[in-house]
Amino acid sequence: GIQVEQSPPDLILQEGANSTLRCNFSDSVNNLQWFHQNPWGQLINLFYIPSGTKQNGRLSATTVATERYSLLYISSSQTTDSGVYFCAATFSGTYKYIFGTGTRLKVLA
Amino acid sequence: ETGVTQTPRHLVMGMTNKKSLKCEQHLGHNAMYWYKQSAKKPLELMFVYSLEERVENNSVPSRFSPECPNSSHLFLHLHTLQPEDSALYLCASSQGNTDTQYFGPGTRLTVL
8 A cells, every 4th residue: 555654763863963854655646744743742834845845944845756755854953843753645636645654853952 | 723723632531421522724724634643653544524525534433423514613523432542633624635734733532
């Protein structure tokens, strides 16, 4: 079946460090989003990025649809960046978003 | 609150109880979603409503019953749940199926 895989599963950073999170998907995507889930469970939109590159402050994302992966870059990390980062994708024009298993990030002060 | 709201935020219920979760979106979207997030598992899509019609039903047990009376409101009616149904239930909305999803804060459900 269609799969969305994320790596690494866990990441510990010192404040100020940079990181790259990866999302691989097994088929051509129609939609792709990156989310940050905070410790209280709230999922916050970071990017809607089925293709191309976007930047928002210290965060940026790139999706290379032809090679079936997306990357989320976090620069100058802060303790408030801690939480779980998910990518989610739909395939073949459906509403059915499939979520990856997430990358759990902890940023140490 | 703006965006997508959910009530209650926490719910504890026995296996014989009947309860309902409520979701309301204030974004003018036409699609709404229910997800289940269990510990150490990916988010699982349960139901999708588009223009108040159910367009996805992801093999969810009948003890979960969704209702979408209009494009702004979505309910999840719960009855005779099992302890393994304890999870975070998240609601989301979007404009069509080619746009960003916005999530509510979730209802943390515990079934005793």
